[in-house]
Amino acid sequence: MSNIIQLFLLVSLLCLSILFLFRVWYYIRHQNDVFNPISLFALGTIYLYLVPGVYLYISDDFVWLTEVSKRDFLTASLVVFLFFALVVSSFLRLPKVKIRGINFNISRSDSRFLFFAGLLWIALGLTGYLLYVWLNGGFVRLLTVNRALFQTVPNTQRYKILAWVGLWGGLPLVVPSAHELYENIDGRQRRLFIYFVSILVLLVLVITFSFRGRLKAAYPMAYILLYLHYRIYKISFKQFGLIAALGAISIGGFTFIEYIIGGGNASLRLIINGLIYRVRFEPLVAVITEASIERPFQLGTTFINGGMWYDVGITPLGERIELIVTGEDLPGFTIGATVIAELYLNYGIVGVLLGAPIYGFLLKVIWSTLLESDNYIVKGIYPAMLFISLAIVPTSIGWVLRNFVMIVLPPIILTLAVRRVFSEDSSNSQLPS
Incomplete structure (x- = not known):
């Protein structure tokens, strides 16, 4: 029975996400601009989360993780949906922002x-x-x-x-x-x-x-x-x-080309892996599952280290994600993550709920600049x-x-x-x- 409930919740989240995508589509049709920031954000969400999420749920074809429970998968999907919905809602509901400050009156x-x-x-x-x-x-x-x-x-x-x-x-x-x-x-x-x-x-x-x-x-x-x-x-x-x-x-x-240069063998599966970009959604599942259980929240330290060009004595975000996903720190290798994983790694669900509307506001400011x-x-x-x-x-x-x-x-x-x-x-x- 629990599996049926989890499947029902996942399908519900998928349907709600599609409804939000239709709302974005209506907005960009009204604006008559396919390169509106919110449309590009929605496209990135589909590529990084929606398509890999559906694929991984059906196939269990994970890159690094060996066992992922449907409950953890559901939790990660819910966090992604909340971030997406809050970004879209804040962008669409905010009025056009008046930009004042630097004068670029160049003749x-x-x-x-x-x-x-x-x-x-x-x-x-x-x-x-x-x-x-x-x-x-x-x-x-x-x-x-x-x-x-x-x-x-x-x-x-x-x-x-x-x-x-x-x-x-x-x-x-x-x-x-x-x-x-x-x-x-x-x-x-x-x-x-x-x-x-x-x-x-x-x-x-x-x-x-x-x-x-x-x-x-x-x-x-x-x-x-x-x-x-x-x-x-x-x-x-x-x-x-x-x-x-x-x-x-x-x-x-x-x-495909990168793998061949690295000495790998060509295959159709390799091309599919390139099209369905799983290596951002999978670390997100691992972070949400383990960050608050086995490791304390980082409280913003990844923001500092990620913005520097040199070592400031703080473990880089990619290495932290690597430790969570694989359990080891390999030299010359890190695992990238999305901003949702970083927000959750630093402040948990509170970071996601607060970071999403702030990000939507910033997109609105940039759009208003144009x-x-x-x-x-x-x-x-x-x-x-x-x-x-x-x-x-x-x-x-x-x-x-x-x-x-x-x-x-x-x-x-x-x-x-x-x-x-x-x-x-x-x-x-x-x-x-």
Whole structure:
């Protein structure tokens, strides 16, 4: 009888989740914007929780866990549903937030300074990338060994961080400022200019792909796609569905290639494992089952450690999740978790219930930033802000804080510097008529 009750509760949660998804669908149809933050959040929830959850319940095909009771599975599903429902409800019910503060009134004449500032930032990132790869064995080794084992020389992580700061932080400067410059260039120079910018963006894509990280590879592609949608060509619902399907297939293929490079054997099961991404839902089940029983709550310490680039004497979140899931700490190996698992690991169900509406509010603030501003720099930084804010779902709060500093903060600082220094210089240099 208890199994029937548990199955009934799971089916009820699934039906309620589908009802919330229909509510999100109605909202984005009304807004006529497929890249609304709440629609992307719902898509991530389907990919990370809904599909793996149904698959694991039917198949019991877990990656690490050997025995999972239906009760634990039900508890994890309930926590996921509460987080999803609270995020959606807070986002949809909150009115548009008025944004006040930093002034990004950048004139068109300043776009050339921002463009060159972005070029210098990308050049800085390219320098860090070349140093990191060269010191650790070169490009062939980078592309043929497991990415977790590539770094062999101590203290070279700083060059990798420099690469991300320069390449990713320069992209939100170069793309919008180049768009403004393109409008004022005529003839053959316009064609050469667009070729130059395209090669530059392609270089950022190639370098990012060379590290073979899913989320890292997704950033430049997502940025270009979002910028294209909001500034150049509005993507329709059908085109969005095609892009989402291609993205899921690409993730499966990415997992397949990674496994082959690591020396594994190719199989259809491997592709299925890539498409049904179980390695985020499974750790969540383990954390909810064991965190409050065998280990005390962490009370926010994972937020601090995850936001640092260096060791602060606190066990990283990935290693804590690894200990909970596998019972051991293997060198060079960690298990990622979602923000739901991190909130539960730190504060239990209270953390999930309080964190969800706060996250929904932050998504609303970011969305209002785009709606409230017509400035091209704000529209250029917005895709980076949106990607980072949504990346918290499959990662952690510390990861988001760290990457906000690397990706979003540099364009903001450089924009304010250009506006203050070069605009004042231009006004002071004007001669009286």
